[in-house]
Amino acid sequence: MTSALEHARTCPISEIVPMSPEMLKCPSIMNRRFHHEAPVFQDPTSGIFFISRYDDVVAMAMDHRTFSSVMPGGQAGTGSMVSDDPEIKAIIDQGYPGVSTMLTADPPVQRHYRKFVNSAFSPESLKVLEPFIDRVANELVDAFIDEGQCEFLSAFGVPLPLTVIASQIGVPLSDLSLLRKWTNAFIGNLSQQLDRDGLLQAAKDVLEFQLYFVEKMEARRAQPEDDILSKLVNASIDGEQPLNDSECLSMLSQIMVAGNETTSAALTEGMQLLINNPDQYEMVRKDPSPEMIHCLVEEVLRYTSPSSNMFRRTTREVDINGVTIPENSVCFARFAAANQDDERFPDALKFDITRDNLKDHVAFGKGVHHCLGAAWSRREMNGGFKVIFERMENFRRTAGAAEPEFSANALLHGLTGFDLSFDKK
Ligand code: HEM
Numbered sequence: 001m002t003s004a005l006e007h008a009r010t011c012p013i014s015e016i017v018p019m020s021p022e023m024l025k026c027p028s029i030m031n032r033r034f035h036h037e038a039p040v041f042q043d044p045t046s047g048i049f050f051i052s053r054y055d056d057v058v059a060m061a062m063d064h065r066t067f068s069s070v071m072p073g074g075q076a077g078t079g080s081m082v083s084d085d086p087e088i089k090a091i092i093d094q095g096y097p098g099v100s101t102m103l104t105a106d107p108p109v110q111r112h113y114r115k116f117v118n119s120a121f122s123p124e125s126l127k128v129l130e131p132f133i134d135r136v137a138n139e140l141v142d143a144f145i146d147e148g149q150c151e152f153l154s155a156f157g158v159p160l161p162l163t164v165i166a167s168q169i170g171v172p173l174s175d176l177s178l179l180r181k182w183t184n185a186f187i188g189n190l191s192q193q194l195d196r197d198g199l200l201q202a203a204k205d206v207l208e209f210q211l212y213f214v215e216k217m218e219a220r221r222a223q224p225e226d227d228i229l230s231k232l233v234n235a236s237i238d239g240e241q242p243l244n245d246s247e248c249l250s251m252l253s254q255i256m257v258a259g260n261e262t263t264s265a266a267l268t269e270g271m272q273l274l275i276n277n278p279d280q281y282e283m284v285r286k287d288p289s290p291e292m293i294h295c296l297v298e299e300v301l302r303y304t305s306p307s308s309n310m311f312r313r314t315t316r317e318v319d320i321n322g323v324t325i326p327e328n329s330v331c332f333a334r335f336a337a338a339n340q341d342d343e344r345f346p347d348a349l350k351f352d353i354t355r356d357n358l359k360d361h362v363a364f365g366k367g368v369h370h371c372l373g374a375a376w377s378r379r380e381m382n383g384g385f386k387v388i389f390e391r392m393e394n395f396r397r398t399a400g401a402a403e404p405e406f407s408a409n410a411l412l413h414g415l416t417g418f419d420l421s422f423d424k425k
Pocket of ligand 1: 061069102103104110114165254255258259260262263266305306307310311335362363364365366368369370371372373374376377
């Protein structure tokens with residue numbers, strides 16, 4: 001354990017630095033202390049209020065009037081970037097301005113935008129998509145199964161949701177690596193950990209993303225296809241104007257980032273959890289039924305909570321657990337911390353697929369912003385684990401491989417890679 005984590009265990013609570021890379025990579029010690037000692041903790045460096053208890057996080061997510069998702073000065077998720085650095089700003093200015101749409105807007109604006117893509121994420125659309133998800137999962141396994149080992153994140157975790165998203169947005173599979181690059185640029189910007197060179201590169205990549213999709217959108221206006229791009233540029237809901245380019249870019253960036261990184265992270269950490277918890281692994285191995293895999297998926301979602309924190313801004317002074325949060329304060333709804341609250345999930349740090357309240361987790365959020373892609377993601381994870389259990393066994397970490405590491409990101413949580421060995425069935 002690093003000394004920063006050791007320190008966090010015993011130091012005065014005010015000395016915990018929640019946005020430090022160590023805490024972002026491994027937040028459980030901090031979460032435990034916040035639950036007991038500081039359910040509302042104001043980070044002295046950033047000024048952000050960290051809300052960590054399950055009941056408080058749910059109450060926040062359900063009260064969008066008090067806890068707004070619109071941030072002053074714009075935020076990632078608007079399809080663009082913001083910077084005061086002249087060189088970075090000059091790149092951003094060549095592109096399209098950011099617009100608050102779903103994730104970064106409040107009702108009724110948020111609901112308005114969500115209507116444009118709801119049909120793409122409906123149960124009917126998912127039914128049509130299911131055989132494709134299963135085929136992609138099998139083809140990915142085909143590519144590495146004879147090796148007996150793989151780096152699971154890049155061999156399976158990333159390409160499964162990426163291929164599904166690309167196909168549904170309407171991006172040719174030959175451009176998957178571009179989609180991955182642009183997702184990384186948005187995530188790097190979100191991480192709040194990039195240095196200037198990193199931000200400069202992210203701005204270039206975001207501009208490339210915008211120009212690529214604006215060209216594609218033009219093509220879909222001229223000749224619509226059966227994909228999300230065509231829905232975005234051609235749909236006119238409730239007799240209103242179709243969306244403009246900036247609005248579409250914001251929506252696309254949200255679907256792309258939210259749809260890729262989170263599911264990849266859950267699948268990959270899920271494999272690590274199975275290996276680290278042989279009793280749970282054994283239960284699924286003995287009975288890989290859809291019901292058992294469903295329990296595995298829900299507990300993986302609770303335990304990993306890839307979308308760990310989300311911003312909110314208070315629209316009025318509000319009191320939580322005796323702490324007064326002034327109007328216009330930035331808060332974090334800490335979904336991952338809520339999912340580790342012992343009050344809701346007894347022995348929360350135990351990975352336990354037999355919990356009787358598996359479905360209570362808030363990995364997909366709650367309230368008006370509840371994840372648009374939750375059903376997709378669940379289907380990708382259920383389908384993905386099914387194929388893995390059908391075709392492989394004896395999962396283990398590859399001998400001699402580097403210790404798996406989590407990335408440091410203020411909003412997203414996930415491993416940077418995972419070296420898996422297995423036997424082919
Ligand atoms: C394991 C996978 C996933 C997790 C953990 C996750 C988590 C979340 C969470 C916590 C929220 C709520 C944010 C808030 O309250 O501010 C959210 C919203 C959202 N998610 Fe997901 N998500 C996942 C997969 C996906 C997928 C596959 C897609 C799309 C393809 C997607 C698209 C979205 C969008 C567009 C929103 C914003 C909805 C709105 O604000 O109305 N997510 N997600």
